[in-house]
Amino acid sequence: MTPDVIAAAEARIRPFLRRTPLLESPQLNALAGRRVLVKAECLQHTGSFKYRGAKSAVTAIAAEGGCSGIIAYSSGNHAQGVARAAQEAGLPAVIVMPSDAPRAKVEGTRAYGAEVVLYDRWKESREEIGAHLAATRDLRLVRPYDEPEVIAGQGTCGLELAEQARAAGVTTGQVLVCCGGGGLTSGIALALEQQAPGLCVRPVEPEAFDDVTRSLAAGKILGNAPGGTSICDAIVTPQPGDLTFPILHRLCGPGLTVSDAEALTAMAVALRHLKIVVEPGGAVALAAALHRSDALGSDPVIAVATGGNADPDILAHAVAAIP
Amino acid sequence: MTPDVIAAAEARIRPFLRRTPLLESPQLNALAGRRVLVKAECLQHTGSFKYRGAKSAVTAIAAEGGCSGIIAYSSGNHAQGVARAAQEAGLPAVIVMPSDAPRAKVEGTRAYGAEVVLYDRWKESREEIGAHLAATRDLRLVRPYDEPEVIAGQGTCGLELAEQARAAGVTTGQVLVCCGGGGLTSGIALALEQQAPGLCVRPVEPEAFDDVTRSLAAGKILGNAPGGTSICDAIVTPQPGDLTFPILHRLCGPGLTVSDAEALTAMAVALRHLKIVVEPGGAVALAAALHRSDALGSDPVIAVATGGNADPDILAHAVAAIP
Numbered sequence: 001m002t003p004d005v006i007a008a009a010e011a012r013i014r015p016f017l018r019r020t021p022l023l024e025s026p027q028l029n030a031l032a033g034r035r036v037l038v039k040a041e042c043l044q045h046t047g048s049f050k051y052r053g054a055k056s057a058v059t060a061i062a063a064e065g066g067c068s069g070i071i072a073y074s075s076g077n078h079a080q081g082v083a084r085a086a087q088e089a090g091l092p093a094v095i096v097m098p099s100d101a102p103r104a105k106v107e108g109t110r111a112y113g114a115e116v117v118l119y120d121r122w123k124e125s126r127e128e129i130g131a132h133l134a135a136t137r138d139l140r141l142v143r144p145y146d147e148p149e150v151i152a153g154q155g156t157c158g159l160e161l162a163e164q165a166r167a168a169g170v171t172t173g174q175v176l177v178c179c180g181g182g183g184l185t186s187g188i189a190l191a192l193e194q195q196a197p198g199l200c201v202r203p204v205e206p207e208a209f210d211d212v213t214r215s216l217a218a219g220k221i222l223g224n225a226p227g228g229t230s231i232c233d234a235i236v237t238p239q240p241g242d243l244t245f246p247i248l249h250r251l252c253g254p255g256l257t258v259s260d261a262e263a264l265t266a267m268a269v270a271l272r273h274l275k276i277v278v279e280p281g282g283a284v285a286l287a288a289a290l291h292r293s294d295a296l297g298s299d300p301v302i303a304v305a306t307g308g309n310a311d312p313d314i315l316a317h318a319v320a321a322i323p
Numbered sequence: 324m325t326p327d328v329i330a331a332a333e334a335r336i337r338p339f340l341r342r343t344p345l346l347e348s349p350q351l352n353a354l355a356g357r358r359v360l361v362k363a364e365c366l367q368h369t370g371s372f373k374y375r376g377a378k379s380a381v382t383a384i385a386a387e388g389g390c391s392g393i394i395a396y397s398s399g400n401h402a403q404g405v406a407r408a409a410q411e412a413g414l415p416a417v418i419v420m421p422s423d424a425p426r427a428k429v430e431g432t433r434a435y436g437a438e439v440v441l442y443d444r445w446k447e448s449r450e451e452i453g454a455h456l457a458a459t460r461d462l463r464l465v466r467p468y469d470e471p472e473v474i475a476g477q478g479t480c481g482l483e484l485a486e487q488a489r490a491a492g493v494t495t496g497q498v499l500v501c502c503g504g505g506g507l508t509s510g511i512a513l514a515l516e517q518q519a520p521g522l523c524v525r526p527v528e529p530e531a532f533d534d535v536t537r538s539l540a541a542g543k544i545l546g547n548a549p550g551g552t553s554i555c556d557a558i559v560t561p562q563p564g565d566l567t568f569p570i571l572h573r574l575c576g577p578g579l580t581v582s583d584a585e586a587l588t589a590m591a592v593a594l595r596h597l598k599i600v601v602e603p604g605g606a607v608a609l610a611a612a613l614h615r616s617d618a619l620g621s622d623p624v625i626a627v628a629t630g631g632n633a634d635p636d637i638l639a640h641a642v643a644a645i646p
Contacts, residue, residue, distance in 0.1 A: 021344060021366060026407075027434050040366075042598040043344060084349075104595070111350050271638065272427070275365040275631035277598040308598030312645040315594065319642055322635040 001148060001247060003194045006155035006187065009056040013153060016055055016088070018044050020157075022164040022302070025273040035300035036289045037168060039161050040276050042308025046080040046108065048234070048282065049157050049184050049306050050144075054081030055088075056153025057142045062089040069093060071139035073126040075233050076105025077307050078144040083112035094133055096126050102233060102279075102311040145183030146241035154184040157304070158191025165196060165302060172198035173299035174253065176285035178306040179203035179212050180235035182244030188304070189251035199302070203248065203255045204288045206230040206263065206281075211239045212248065213255025221245050231260045231314060234281030234307055256295060258287040266290055267318035270305060280314060282307035324471060324570060326517045329478035329510065332379040339378055339411070340479065341367050345487040345625070348596040358623035359612045360491060362484050363599050365631025369403040369431065371557070371605065372480050372507055372629050373467075377404030378411075379476025380465045385412040392416060394462035396449040398556050399428025400630050401467040406435035417456055419449050425556060425602075425634040468506030469564035477507040480627070481514025488519060488625060495521035496622035497576065499608035501629040502526035502535050503558035505567030511627070512574035522625070526571065526578045527611045529553040529586065529604075534562045535571060536578025544568050554583045554637060557604030557630055579618060581610040589613055590641035593628060603637060605630035 023038045041049040058070060069092035072082040079095040086093035093114040097106060098121035109116055119129055134141050143150065161175065175192065177185040182203070189201040203212045208228030215222045223239040230236050240248060258266075263280045266287035270278045278286070285303040289296070310318070346361045364372040381393060392415035395405040402418040409416035416437040420429060421444040432439055442452055457464050466473065484498065498515065500508040505526070512524040526535045531551030538545045546562040553559055563571060581589075586603045589610035593601045601609070608626040612619070633641070 018344065018346075021341065023341075023366065027431070030434070043346065043363075047598055108350070111353070271600050272635075275370055275600040277594050277600065312595075312642055315645070316639065316642045319635055319639045322638070 001151060001190060003190060005148060005152040006159065006191055009149065009152035010156045010159055012059050013052070013055045013156065017052060017156065019160055020044055022161070022168060023274045028269060028273045031269065032289050033293055037165065037170065037300065037302045038274055038286060039157070039302060039304045041157060041304060041306050042276055042278050042282055046084050047307055047309040048077040048081065049154060050077040050081035051084060052156050053150035053153035053183055054078065054085040054142060057147060057149040058082065058085035058089050058091070060149045061140050062091065067140040068138040070142055071130055071134050072142045072144070073130045074144055076101045076109065077234050077309060079105060079109040080112060082142050083109045083114035087113045094137070094139060096130050102309065104309050104311050108309060145181030146243045148243065151183050151187045151244065154187030155191040157184065158188035159195060161188065161302065162192055162195035165199060170300045170302065171196065174296050174301050175199050175201045176204050176256070176288050176301060176303045177201055178235055178282055178285045178304060179205055180237040181241045182212060182248050184306060185252065186244040186247035189247060193251055201252045203252055204284045205235065205255060205257050206232040206284060207257045207259050209236045210255065210257045213257055215240050215245060216249060216252065216255050219249065232263055232281035232284060234279060235284070256288045256292050258284050258291060262287040262291045264318055264321050268321040271318060272322045276305065277308040277310060277315065278305045279307050279310040324474060324513060326513060328471060328475040329482065329514055332472065332475035333479045333482055335382050336375070336378045336476065336479065340375060342483055343367055345484070345491060346597045347491070351592060351596045354592065355612050356616055360488065360493065360623065360625045361597055361609060362480070362625060362627045364480060364627060364629050365599055365601050365605055369407050370630055370632040371400040371404065372477060373400040373404035374407060375479050376473035376476035376506055377401065377408040377465060380470060380472040381405065381408035381412050381414070383472045384463050385414060390463040391461040393465055394453055394457050395465045395467070396453050397467055399424045399432065400557050400632060402428060402432040403435060405465050406432045406437035410436045417460070417462060419452050425632065427632050427634050431632060468504030469566045471566065474506050474510045474567065477510030478514040480507065481511035482518060484511065484625065485515055485518035488522060493623045493625065494519065497619050497624050498522050498524045499527050499579070499611050499624060499626045500524055501558055501605055501608045501627060502528050503560040504564045505535060505571050507629060508575065509567040509570035512570060516574055524575045526575055527607045528558065528578060528580050529555040529607060530580045530582050532559045533578065533580045536580055538563050538568060539572060539575065539578050542572065555586055555604035555607060557602060558607070579611045579615050581607050581614060585610040585614045587641055587644050591644035594641060595645050599628065600631040600633060600638065601628045602630050602633040
């Protein structure tokens with residue numbers, strides 16, 4: 001993966017992307033004890049950054065031609081990104097989703113015209129279901145993170161962020177990124193390596209899914225112990241990707257973890273002070289900015305609010321947590 | 324009021340403003356049965372468009388010099404806008420607020436360093452309290468809407484909107500604006516008259532505070548009957564302003580009204596599909612886009628979501644209204 005790949009994706013998909021704002025609030029700064037800027041990717045099309053990578057991958061596939069449609073598996077944000085990108089390209093999309101995915105995400109995916117295939121994530125393998133459907137129906141698989149064009153598309157978020165941070169007077173500091181398989185984290189890290197070398201990327205995970213944090217510390221890919229749970233459905237992936245991990249290892253600082261309660265508090269702060277809806281998995285970076293101050297040095301911090309597709313019940317809990 | 328005044332305000336305050344995004348969602352379009360673009364002024368500094376007018380007025384006063392500080396009266400959004408603009412200018416600010424203003428707005432105003440003077444809006448006159456304080460403490464009054472520099476500042480929202488609508492391919496249609504005293508509505512109407520003449524401004528009000536709608540129909544300023552109530556605290560003004568009404572009368576289409584329940588539904592739709600927090604008074608324009616389709620012709624509609632400073636209890640009601 002080279003910066004050229006991100007630039008090529010950027011040139012191809014820029015007209016379709018929303019340039020999401022970098023928000024700041026004096027009240028939030030006071031709470032965090034430092035400047036905290038929040039990249040509001042929850043305002044991206046489909047409600048998360050995933051549209052960037054999906055648009056990059058699907059436009060590359062459409063340009064090549066030679067398949068009957070797209071297939072993806074996802075707990076819901078990659079699903080919606082791929083569904084919308086496929087719809088825009090005039091390609092049918094089949095999305096394999098866990099039957100306990102948030103309702104808002106299943107409905108959103110169907111709203112973008114995709115066929116949703118539900119599976120039991122405790123008993124069935126989404127990879128097997130996906131491979132079978134891909135083979136029998138001539139569909140091209142777009143993996144959620146371990147796919148060069150997806151990483152390149154997520155990197156466009158880093159290009160914007162570098163520019164916006166500079167405009168806000170921030171050239172050194174930490175960029176906290178909510179991290180599942182590492183597609184966005186590695187894409188942003190690659191973009192910043194070239195465009196804003198004073199900004200250091202730090203992956204942030206839920207406590208029970210700290211595979212990236214432990215893998216970075218060990219210098220090799222480690223998985224999560226089975227049986228962990230978290231409200232952060234978007235980022236409860238089993239282990240870092242084979243493509244993403246070497247990038248994370250080369251470019252990122254140590255990982256950080258937060259509790260579900262801290263993610264919920266960050267959702268409340270985002271509602272109250274930034275006027276944005278962030279889902280639990282999209283709030284862990286802001287949660288780290290609020291609750292892991294000791295690990296962040298003295299510079300300003302940029303937190304990427306990666307998605308906003310929260311179900312009403314979890315949103316109600318976040319509203320109840322507004323101080 | 325000429326377009327030059329808006330251009331001058333724009334030149335002075337542009338570097339301090341947030342360029343708020345014009346959001347769109349296929350799901351929202353499907354609900355409304357047409358394209359609905361939402362100008363997310365809830366993401367403006369201080370959580371509402373009011374910062375634009377306040378920044379315009381306060382920078383003009385600061386450039387003149389010769390006063391010891393700023394005074395304003397407001398239910399809360401103008402309060403926060405003036406407080407922040409005064410703080411940035413290094414001027415003390417005194418804000419007269421009703422004792423039943425939303426807690427988030429009182430706290431926000433204090434957080435921007437202003438002295439808050441509470442009054443009983445059923446028994447006392449904010450104008451009298453303000454005039455007394457202004458005289459005894461050498462403070463300059465910044466009225467919430469009937470003030471040329473405030474109207475000019477709000478007009479900068481119209482300049483952005485004209486550009487963003489054009490980029491989104493919308494050159495004819497209706498622009499729905501949540502309307503209290505008419506400062507934002509007249510400012511946007513003036514800006515669009517020059518920059519986007521195919522876009523027609525329509526003021527939107529709560530049913531019990533339909534003074535602008537009735538005044539436009541009658542061709543003269545009419546007040547609201549006493550005793551009306553609404554959850555839309557930001558726009559429950561008594562009557563159109565002496566400066567704003569002639570502009571509204573010359574440039575705007577007929578007014579529209581919505582119920583409190585419709586405003587609450589619009590808040591729910593904004594949370595669900597746009598991932599933004601809109602307060603009741605900031606949601607009436609979107610509510611009209613959803614519930615007054617018959618009155619809006621067949622073109623796309625742009626709704627200005629004017630503010631997002633909602634108290635947690637009303638936000639909880641909105642979350643409960645998410646379908």
